[in-house]
Amino acid sequence: MSTRWSRRRFLRGLVGGAAVTVGLPLFDALFDDNGELLAAEGKAPARFGTWFWGCGMNPQRWVPTKDGAGYDLPPELAMGLEGLSNKVSVLTGFDTPLNGRNNFPHYSPLMVTLTGDSPLSDHHIPRTTFDQEIAAVIGSESRFQSLDVHAEGWGQSWSAAGPGAPMPTMGSPLKFYQRVFGEGFQIGGGDFKPDPKVMVRKSVLSAVLEDSKRLKKELGSHDRHRLDQYFTAVRQLEKQLDLLLTEPPDLAACSKPGSTSKGKPNGLVTQVVANHKLLVDLMVLALACDQTRVFNITLWRGLSDVRYPGEQVGYHRLTHDEAVDAKLGYQPLSQRFIKQAMGAWRHLLTSLDGIQEGDGTLLDHVAVLAHSSTEFPKEHGTQNIPLMLAGSAAGKFKPGQHIRGKASPNSRVILTLQQAMGVPVSSWGVGDNETSSPVTALLA
Amino acid sequence: MTQHAASLLFALCLLSTCTLGCIAEGPDAAPEVDAGPWMGPASPTTLDFLVTSMSFAVPEGIQASSKTVANPCGVKKGTDNTLYEPLVLDGLKIDGFDLDGTDTQGDGICPHTDYVSPSGTKGVDYGFLHVMDMIRPVRPGQTVEVVLKSAPAQGLMRIGLRLKGVDDLLEDDDVSVQIVTTAETPLLGADGQILAGSSVAVDPDPAFHSTLPGRIEGGVLHAGPGDVTMGKINLLVATDRVIAFKNVRIRAALKARPTGGYEADAIIAGWWERESMSQAIGKAILAIGANQGELQCVLDKYADHSLDGKTCNAMSTILRAKAVSGFITGLPDGAGEP
Amino acid sequence: MSGRTRPQRWRRRAAAWVALSVALGACGEDEPKAAATEVLPPAQEVRNFAPGPIAMRRLTRGQYVASLRGVFGQDLKVLPPTEVDVAMEGLLTVGAKVASVTPAGMEGYLLSARQVAGTVLEADRRDQVVPCTPKDPKSADDACAKAFVQAVGPLLLRRALHPDETPTLVQRARTATEKLGDFWAGLEAVLIGWLISPDFLFIQERSAADTAGTAGVALSPESLASRLSYFFWGRGPDAALLAAAADGSLATDAGYKAQVVRLIADAPSLERGVRALFSDLLSLDKLASVNKDNKLYPAFTAAAIEDAREQTLRTIVDHLLVRRADYRDLFTTRKTFMTRNLGPIYDVPVAKDWSPYEFPADGARAGLLSQVSFLALNARAVRSSPVLRGVFVLDRLLCTPIPPPPPDVSFDAVATTSNNAPTARERLAVHRVNPSCNGCHKVMDNIGLALENFDAAGRFRTHEAGHAIDTSGDLMGAAYGDVRGFYKVLHDAPNLAKCMVKKLFMHSVGREYTGAEVELVNALNADFAKSGFDFVALMREIALSHGFRATEGPVLRDDKEVRP
Known part of the structure; x- marks a missing residue:
């Protein structure tokens, strides 16, 4: 169904005597005219990510007036997309209906976006988040099924493998570096010798899976799905070790970054944005080195306390407290945070676009959904939740458009993303969010 | 703005x-930290302060001479002392005390210059300023007052102050002021500064516990006269030194801090006896390229008190110190002890 | 404090509670008939309860670490797993019944397993766990591997090994040893396998085949052993408890009681269990990630945060376990312990770390709610939060969870007023006036406003931005003039003790209170009162109740689920 682009396939290609010379960087070879076999099946893999920023925007300074391609850039949108709008689609007028449930401000719309259902409490996870559905399909060939970072240093991601399985996340660039580029990171082109310790470790995992079959029989039906999640996780880990025992491809776009800083977030906006930059830079290299094909980045939460030095009111509170300046038509102090957020988004986009990969840039081979917790944050609304889709995921999407949802649920967008990325779903969402109608205009 | x-x-x-x-x-x-007068509940009767910085006073506007000035104590051995930094002292306004009355010449008086304070007080004594000439540039680009600034936070200078019998932090005509050496370094806060409210144990040696009479006027503490001995001082390479001043006067502005507790900004002045000074800084000045000969020369020329025949045996010295409120534990008669 | 007069007072308070609950509608306690007048049987005799379903609980981070230390020594360094714990009813030990494993979390488990296995088998430690010496450290030694497997396996997996398990594991050790040329690497492989296996990561309950004599089905002796040890000690069963499960004595009343007595008598282990419970209930682990503005709260240092957590736990242990004092007095006691790091926040002199400290009788500090851990945790980085503090007290201490704001609520009202308000009371005034907010906010804001004498880092203050702070209010109809009055009113609130009963029961059985255990909880509550609110007695009564020992099944027979 989706384009396979596994290391193992590369190696098979090599062993099979394909028209590629050993020693030539494989990735470049992919896009060489003479590599017939590889050219036929190998394109840069499509990757997927999400980027979340809390507390939305000012609609009158953000929503383009023109629809379709060549849309205009109102000031706040311009802060993020100036010069990049041909690679990013902007989606406005999509809602997150709550199915009659209470609105847990900043959390309910987020959960509706991610799961297609509305939560029962301010920490309830209704269903598996859609990024993990995508990761289950495209994430199994890379070392990490998905990677998750949070620039505020929060311990928990929005992403979840199920209702009781919120994904861990990382806020420390140093820890993130160690996880991805520390032990177990392999770069192609050097001497390769599988580590017997890893072999033993892998055999331990296999044995644990084997032993646990008995448990599956012993346990009643009630907890079987959690045991299944456990097995899935162990199998993914097994694959990860498998990759360590396989010679890595020599990817031209991949380079191992030097170490990074600890960057303990302290709640200041400047510091969180700086932390975000460090994390993004590492994440982009993790993608270029094919360590993961699915990622989630959070800039800050909707209920974020992030603040300017010397000020006593954090962002979230400020969005409620600050009056709209009658002359300007927006909240001038809150506005500074939107500017920071759009600047951070821009940094992710330009970083992705700055990595050459065969016939395009990394941004062309990825699809990143940017989403927020509200529209105009002063009012905690659940309508017109801003969305942006950057990149074309190696030709799957048609970027550079402004698409209006006309008050349809944003589950339609999420359905579209899943289908394009190869998740076999024909409908998505629960209650008012249930839809089988993708946003076809997004597709290439 | x-x-x-x-x-x-x-x-x-x-x-x-x-x-x-x-x-x-x-x-x-x-x-x-400029929060105005204290506005909490009833004043405590005992209030401890921990010194956060202390150095020799540096008058505002002081600068090294742009001209090459002959070293007044040029007892050089071989090479020039490149760190010697002649200071321009004329016309400087110096905040301090008139320790000896206004006379600068006469029988039994060591001839010296009197300075005027920024607020116009005449007769301010600061003979030690001439020693500053010699010791101020510690390292290229670093002056002695900058180097000493971090000494309390590093535990190199551990001084505490206890006000006793305080009825009112704004006006009180009778308080007692104890100056003690502490055995511990105060905690540092999340901002890297010495933390108000820290507890430190007092150094048990009674030689380093001095008491002065005092009063508070308009939120300003005035204390002295009396003798003060501070021990366990580390100055550059000289460890475990003693600084002993006679006839000490203190003036300290007390304020509430917006982040809790109080702070004091103090001027401490007194006579520093020749022997004590040589013992305290004699070794330290070696580290900056000066030597005892030069120190003795400066003292011969500028010591301004205790005339004994032809020699003046003490020098007026001004210290500037800042302190935050905290707790000194283990002092006898300690109110507020746990 | 005579026990006679208290029920009278209770009833008065309870009446106020009922009245308020009616007024609050959705906000009130769902079941206010607490201290009813009928005579309740002792909890041990209550058989009318609904035992929860059989559960599979993922170890919480705390249980994971404690379980390993229980087996390998309290000094063991453990890299904590990264998997995120899930809270239900304010307790991670309850959320554990739905907590699952993610791929990223599994990666963390493997890292922890490698670190622990490596440490445990280090040359200077291995004697503690390996009861033999291999003939040749470079080759396999089945006999020694077997001794290790049989000694450690049951303790980690909380059960006897299956007959075919030992040979399989010995073979696994041999294979790894032969591959790596190191006997210890073989044991390490076995150990890593255990530490990532579902038998270690999940507390798995089983029902006993014999179901007679109680409501529901009895838990299997091994399951009961785990339930007991995690309840009292916060870790897996020790060898003695497993032995009691294996030899059948745990299934007898006398044998069961003997184990309960033994678990309580081991003071250090009981202390660890009680610490784990309150860390969980008060979310003390979250303190480590609390950020405050460095410049506004310089005294809130990393060392102070660590001490604040420890201070609260020491206060609890001293009060509940050492002095066996009235649970409710935990919220009024002036006794605590102080450190140099905490001194600047409390603004008190401290001569020696962890010296006992008593707050002055006329001060604003008394009880857990005046401690830095609670105050700082339930506040923002730059200012205090009456709402967070109020919600926490209602939710965790009074079992009166606050429903979320209604879907149609307008936040505009709040937004427009706050700008020029001098203190939190004025800032939050709209909450308490606006009809769509005040039902709930009046209750929670009142609690939080009573604690406004403490800033975001927990320092005492009388003024906010130059304006005097008013801490008067009322809790469920009982008025107070200042924060000390609030502590007293909270102390006397009938739900304070009962909420502890509920939370402790939920923690002990690892599932939420559904209301079906109402009779059991009421009986436990009455027993608790009779004991003078002795926390240890409450733990004992819970463990001895039928509700603790039962499950609703199903029972597995021949691999088929059978409903009893």
Whole structure:
């Protein structure tokens, strides 16, 4: 169904005597005219990510007036997309209906976006988040099924493998570096010798899976799905070790970054944005080195306390407290945070676009959904939740458009993303969010 | 708006209704410590302070001479002392005390210059300024007052102050002031500064516990005269030194801090006897390329008190110190002991 | 404090509670008939309860670490797993019944397993766990591997090994040893396998085949052993408890009681269990990630945060376990312990770390709610939060969870007023006036406003931004003039003790209170009161109740689920 682009396939290609010379960087070879076999099946893999920023925007300074391609850039949108709008689609007028449930401000719309259902409490996870559905399909060939970072240093991601399985996340660039580029990171082109310790470790995992079959029989039906999640996780880990025992491809776009800083977030906006930059830079290299094909980045939460030095009111509170300046038509102090957020988004986009990969840039081979917790944050609304889709995921999407949802649920967008990325779903969402109608205009 | 004005506004905001308007104009840094008079509940009767910085006073506007000035104590051996930095002292305003009355010449008086304070007080004595000539440049680009600034936080200078019998922090005509050496370094806060409210144990050696009479006027503590001995002082390479002053006067402005507790900004002046000074800084000055000969020469020339025949045996010295409130434990008669 | 007069007072308070609950509608306690007048049987005799379903609980981070230390020594360094714990009813030990494993979390488990296995088998430690010496450290030694497997396996997996398990594991050790040329690497492989296996990561309950004599089905002796040890000690069963499960004595009343007595008598282990419970209930682990503005709260240092957590736990242990004092007095006691790091926040002199400290009788500090851990945790980085503090007290201490704001609520009202308000009371005034907010906010804001004498880092203050702070209010109809009055009113609130009963019961059985255990909880509550609110007695009564020992099944027979 989706384009396979596994290391193992590369190696098979090599062993099979394909028209590629050993020693030539494989990735470049992919896009060489003479590599017939590889050219036929190998394109840069499509990757997927999400980027979340809390507390939305000012609609009158953000929503383009023109629809379709060549849309205009109102000031706040311009802060993020100036010069990049041909690679990013902007989606406005999509809602997150709550199915009659209470609105847990900043959390309910987020959960509706991610799961297609509305939560029962301010920490309830209704269903598996859609990024993990995508990761289950495209994430199994890379070392990490998905990677998750949070620039505020929060311990928990929005992403979840199920209702009781919120994904861990990382806020420390140093820890993130160690996880991805520390032990177990392999770069192609050097001497390769599988580590017997890893072999033993892998055999331990296999044995644990084997032993646990008995448990599956012993346990009643009630907890079987959690045991299944456990097995899935162990199998993914097994694959990860498998990759360590396989010679890595020599990817031209991949380079191992030097170490990074600890960057303990302290709640200041400047510091969180700086932390975000460090994390993004590492994440982009993790993608270029094919360590993961699915990622989630959070800039800050909707209920974020992030603040300017010397000020006593954090962002979230400020969005409620600050009056709209009658002359300007927006909240001038809150506005500074939107500017920071759009600047951070821009940094992710330009970083992705700055990595050459065969016939395009990394941004062309990825699809990143940017989403927020509200529209105009002063009012905690659940309508017109801003969305942006950057990149074309190696030709799957048609970027550079402004698409209006006309008050349809944003589950339609999420359905579209899943289908394009190869998740076999024909409908998505629960209650008012249930839809089988993708946003076809997004597709290439 | 100037940075200073912005800080002031911000500080005022902390005390009054702080609204968004203030924040918009607020400086990047945290509020300056300028919170005005104390406004908490009833004053404590005992209040301890921990010194956060202490150095020899440096008059505002002091600068090294741009001209090559002959070293007045040029007892050089071989090479020039490149760190010697002749200071221009003429016309400087110096905040301090008139320790000896206004006379500068006469029978039994060591001839010396009297300075005028910024507020116009005449007769300010600061003979040690001539020693500063010699010791101020510690390392290229670093002056002695900068180097000493971090000494308390590093535990190199551990001085505490206890006010006893305080009925009112703004006006009180009779308080007692104890100056003690402490056995421990105060805690540092999350901002890297010595933390108000730290507890430190007192050094048990009674030689380093001095007591002065005092009073508080308009939130300013006046103490002295009396003798003060501070021990366990580390100055550059000289460890475990003693600084002993006679006829000490102290003036300290007391304020509430916006982040809790109180702070004091103090001027301490007294006579530093020749012997004591040589013992205290004689070794330290070696580290900056000067030597005992030069120190003795400067003392011969500028010591301004205790005339004994032809020699003057003490020098007026001014220290500037800052302190925050805290707790000194283990002092006999300690109110507020746990 | 005579026990006679208290029920009278209770009833008065309870009446106020009922009245308020009616007024609050959705906000009130769902079941206010607490201290009813009928005579309740002792909890041990209550058989009318609904035992929860059989559960599979993922170890919480705390249980994971404690379980390993229980087996390998309290000094063991453990890299904590990264998997995120899930809270239900304010307790991670309850959320554990739905907590699952993610791929990223599994990666963390493997890292922890490698670190622990490596440490445990280090040359200077291995004697503690390996009861033999291999003939040749470079080759396999089945006999020694077997001794290790049989000694450690049951303790980690909380059960006897299956007959075919030992040979399989010995073979696994041999294979790894032969591959790596190191006997210890073989044991390490076995150990890593255990530490990532579902038998270690999940507390798995089983029902006993014999179901007679109680409501529901009895838990299997091994399951009961785990339930007991995690309840009292916060870790897996020790060898003695497993032995009691294996030899059948745990299934007898006398044998069961003997184990309960033994678990309580081991003071250090009981202390660890009680610490784990309150860390969980008060979310003390979250303190480590609390950020405050460095410049506004310089005294809130990393060392102070660590001490604040420890201070609260020491206060609890001293009060509940050492002095066996009235649970409710935990919220009024002036006794605590102080450190140099905390001194600047409390603004008190401290001569020696962890010296006992008593707050002055006329001060604002008394009880857990005046401690830095609670105050700082339930506040923002730059200011205090009456709402967070109020919600926490209602939710965790009074079992009166606050429903979320209604879907149609307008936040505009709040937004427009706050700008020029001098203190939190004025800032939050709209909450308490606006009809769509005040039902709930009046209750929670009142609690939080009573604690406004403490800033975001927990320092005492009388003024906010130059304005005097008013801490008067009322809790469920009982008025107070200041924060000390609030502590007293909270102390006397009938739900304070009962909520502890509920939370402790939920923690002990690892599932939420559904209301079906109402009779059991009421009986436990009455027993608790009779004991003078002795916490240890409450733990004992819970463990001895039928509700603790039962499950609703199903029972597995021949691999088929059978409903009893």
